[in-house]
Amino acid sequence: MVSAVVLAGYNNRREVKRYSRIVADHYGEKFIEAGYKPLREFKSVQNGREMSKPLIQYTLERLYKNDLIDEIVIVGHQMLLEQRLGKYIKKFEKPCRIVNQNSKIPGDVIRQFKIKPRKVKYNSIAGNFIKGYAACKACQEKRQALFVASDSPLTTNKFVNRFLKVVQDNLEITDILVPAILIDERKDKLGRLPLRLYNDSQYQLPGPKDDHGRQGFRLSSLISANPHRFDVNTANTAYSLRKCLNPNIQIKLFKTTRGLGYPNVYSKYFLRKDLSVVEVDNIGSAHFGGRFKLIPMQGEEATYDYDGTDLEYRMISEMLKSENKGPV
Numbered sequence: 001m002v003s004a005v006v007l008a009g010y011n012n013r014r015e016v017k018r019y020s021r022i023v024a025d026h027y028g029e030k031f032i033e034a035g036y037k038p039l040r041e042f043k044s045v046q047n048g049r050e051m052s053k054p055l056i057q058y059t060l061e062r063l064y065k066n067d068l069i070d071e072i073v074i075v076g077h078q079m080l081l082e083q084r085l086g087k088y089i090k091k092f093e094k095p096c097r098i099v100n101q102n103s104k105i106p107g108d109v110i111r112q113f114k115i116k117p118r119k120v121k122y123n124s125i126a127g128n129f130i131k132g133y134a135a136c137k138a139c140q141e142k143r144q145a146l147f148v149a150s151d152s153p154l155t156t157n158k159f160v161n162r163f164l165k166v167v168q169d170n171l172e173i174t175d176i177l178v179p180a181i182l183i184d185e186r187k188d189k190l191g192r193l194p195l196r197l198y199n200d201s202q203y204q205l206p207g208p209k210d211d212h213g214r215q216g217f218r219l220s221s222l223i224s225a226n227p228h229r230f231d232v233n234t235a236n237t238a239y240s241l242r243k244c245l246n247p248n249i250q251i252k253l254f255k256t257t258r259g260l261g262y263p264n265v266y267s268k269y270f271l272r273k274d275l276s277v278v279e280v281d282n283i284g285s286a287h288f289g290g291r292f293k294l295i296p297m298q299g300e301e302a303t304y305d306y307d308g309t310d311l312e313y314r315m316i317s318e319m320l321k322s323e324n325k326g327p328v
Contacts, residue, residue: 033308230290
């Protein structure tokens with residue numbers, strides 16, 4: 001059975017304003033989210049009826065229905081989550097608890113995972129990550145947990161279970177597994193560009209390739225990881241790098257990969273255009289101090305997360321309203 005940790009953290013107003021400026025300056029998009037994103041209402045159609053639900057509820061519904069998931073831990077704004085979803089959560093027999101994002105990381109957890117407070121603030125993504133893991137049975141048993149973003153309402157149980165099957169096959173040889181979702185077009189339906197890589201992994205997928213033999217990928221809302229087997233202090237840097245929103249982060253990516261023995265990663269990706277999936281695995285493994293692996297998969301709907309822009313809200317709303325886009 002699998003422990004699921006739902007990451008439903010939030011930023012303060014200063015961080016939201018900074019992020020909105022980055023989105024406007026580098027993507028030309030309008031940032032509309034000013035509240036607590038996991039509770040943003042989205043409408044969907046179920047059994048022919050239109051209904052409105054908080055964003056995070058779409059994720060929780062699927063995890064509750066999934067027979068492979070035996071417990072759920074949510075890390076986020078405890079008071080708001082309990083006010084809005086407390087009665088909903090109590091209806092289900094499957095254990096579910098909420099961990100407050102603003103709670104400190106317990107001292108025994110800091111010692112157990114050798115956490116450096118200056119690198120892992122209690123309310124950062126890494127702080128939420130380790131507090132959620134520490135609160136579930138997977139931590140006690142020193143096994144992998146499934147980490148799930150709360151902002152991807154189109155991720156289905158069919159996709160979750162396909163990924164968990166791959167996780168099961170790799171338990172002994174991999175510490176962090178991340179689905180890399182194939183994007184067949186030049187951009188996805190939200191207008192976002194994929195990361196183009198040469199797929200030299202064992203997971204080959206049919207689909208178009210560019211002139212350099214590369215396929216396009218975007219990350220999904222899922223990660224399977226065992227924090228007992230890698231350096232948790234590296235998690236925040238990795239999270240900021242995956243966004244690559246501005247030149248400062250791109251420079252940090254260059255410096256990070258150069259320090260790991262890949263001084264030409266910029267050239268490999270943008271000029272030579274031969275950066276491969278296995279090479280990304282090697283970079284990730286060196287960064288985390290554990291065995292990292294990208295898993296090429298199909299399932300574009302699992303990449304559609306709501307970051308807070310007007311375009312994302314409108315497009316995801318339309319997908320949710322389509323009955324054909326609402327499988328479990």
